[in-house]
Amino acid sequence: QVQLVQSGAEVKRPGASVRLSCKTSGYTFANYFLHWVRQAPGQGPEWMGMIDPSDATTTYAQNFEGRVSMTRDTSTATVSLELSSLKSEDTALYHCARGGGTAQFLLVYWGQGTLVTVSS
């Protein structure tokens, strides 16, 4: 079965960077886009961007351009998210999610989430 397993919780200082990982299994890694979505406390989900695992092409949300990077490792079927220049407003639950094939932005499978806390 399809699984997306995310790395553990992180606590960071403002200005630092954080790197999260999402290990996938149960399907052909190259065939589906992987997305990152975050949800801050009391707010709705926010799409951060996506990566095409077949060629590592990325598309980022405008809100995160310049401080987000998404990469993939085909040998381990893992995608990673790096977010830099962290602010307290980046405190959120970060999810990876797999797209639905032709419906690239339909998020069919999700990881359990990684809590990132940014605090001085």
Place this chain on the structure above:
Amino acid sequence: EIVLTQSPGTLSLSPGDRATLSCRASQTVGSGFLAWYQHRPGQAPRLLIYGASRAAGVPDRFSSGGSGTDFTLTISRLEAEDFSTYFCQLFRGAPPPFGGGTKVEIK
């Protein structure tokens, strides 16, 4: 950019009740591109409905409706596991907007 607004923020109901959740778009969208997800605390979000179709394994007490700018998710008879947070999403392209969510809580 399209904005999705969900209402109410919280819905207080009893098991067996019917739940109707609203998702309003800031401009006309195709109903075939609207999805609904369930998110229980501590769990991965779950795709429930996309367009008019239920995702695999989703019980038929969940249904969707609407067109244009106004869409609904209906849970015909609430069961214990349905008390959760639900959010809508437009999956037509980048960036895919999400609604702010509706929490269905036990009254």
